[in-house]
Amino acid sequence: MSAGQIVLQRGLRRRVVRGLLLSLALIYVGILLVAPTVGILWTVLQDGTQMIFDTFALQDVQNAFRLTATITVITVVVTAFFGVITAWVLARDNFPGRSILNAFVDLPMAVSPVIVGLMAVLLFGRGGWFEPFFAAQGIQIIFAVPSMVIVTIFISIPFVIREVTPVLQEIGTDEEEAAKTLGASSLQSFFRVTLPNIKWALCYGIALSAARALGEIGAVLIVSGSLQGMNESATLWILRAIEERQDSQAYVVALTLAAVSILLLVSIEFFKHRRIKEISR
């Protein structure tokens, strides 16, 4: 065999390997991710559009979406506001214990949502640490909306902080110092200099927070005490519909939730590209 033939044969072999690896990857993703997604879409479409309208006409479903929207908005506002402050402190401030504080931020990632729910029960439930205080004020925390908001915030804490901190470190303090020298107050320098620099990272963090808050189930299931139609978020409604064998309605709401989240993902991708440009600038 000539050298040329050997090279030709090995080139052929590499192409075959390439084809095999590619098909293996596509089959894996196809079975695992694409088939279930297409499957539920197909099932919903087969039931017809009337089923979709009927489901959204249900009072419980409307209430559930309203509650999910409320929880998500509160979560996003709180985690964005305190997240930016915390990110600033982690990136700019220097004090003993900062690295411990930094490690705390990732803790919610390591905790099962069910454990988060249990935490809220232990703090606010019967015999909990804070139960006497809130009972005296007549405020219901557990088995009510406030505890659902608290657990969702807990779970969403890391996203904004983890997105914004590296950008703050990257851009450094030169521009902020310049603004101060030119007579800007701290607030002016934050809103005119810092915020424009971190805005895409912040949006990315917010989108991740919102996606997480929308789909939260384990923690809210424990703390909601979900009575029918009351304290029932969209995910809780889906779970009840499945238990009551209203599969078609459950699929419609599940698909809606997925669609909203995917829309968020697409915007995340958009923000990511903007941010990459921002950093490379």
Place this chain on the structure above:
Amino acid sequence: MSFAEVSRRVEAPALSRGLGARLGRYGLRSIAIVYLAGLILLPLAAVITKGFGNGTAALTSALSSSGAQNAIKLTLVTALAAAIINAVFGTLLAYVLVRYHFPGRSLLSAIVDLPFAIPTLVTGVMLVALYGPASPIGARLAEAGIDVVFAPLGILMALLFITLPFVVRTVQPVLSELDEAQEEAAYVLGATTWTTFRRVVLPALRPAIAAGALLSFARSIGEFGSVIVVSGNLVNETLTAPVFIFQLTGQFKPEEAAAVSTVLFAISFTLVMVTYKLVSRTGEAI
């Protein structure tokens, strides 16, 4: 002299402003500490103190029940299987995405991120819709004797769905930093694709693969939303530790729930810490 230094010198005489800035700094620092300590540390302390409420005796007695042991065992086994499968297929996906150019590559890349966007409960619902007894595929599989839904296989598929991006997204950046010239050199010297991968590419990827697999393991042992729909939650058979904790809480047994939670949290916390060590080391290597 850098700009920052100039500004610091100019600012130095303005003492009153310096005081204000310092107060602001302490204020922000306190807000950050109270936010994280109040919302993260305090609740965790509540669970751990409850878990050890009556000393280690209560912890061991809560963990000695067969229900608790089987739940923890099932959780660890399915999470381990998911981590191993992820390590193999995640690396394959990352390799294909980085090294091969083919039509639809960016679409595949977007699909890999899909699990980040889809709520885990919806993942469970999707799997039931596709493989459940009511669907044609599920019915055919049941005829063949393969149970997906309400069986450990369903739990594994749900975990694989949810954790698919982890290994891909940790390996991908490392692989794209790797110099392709080394691989070409190996080919030219007569190595096959497999030998090249094993001897040249894999050693560089190992920390990233380990980090991704550990992350998916840690994520898997806490997973609840998809599992509660898919598994059927049969005691001693398809009941995972998170669902077990949920049931204990519902039965007003917070001590036992806290005991199992403490074990679960200790495992995932250790894993996450090890992962960050690995990731920071790969970061330095680049």
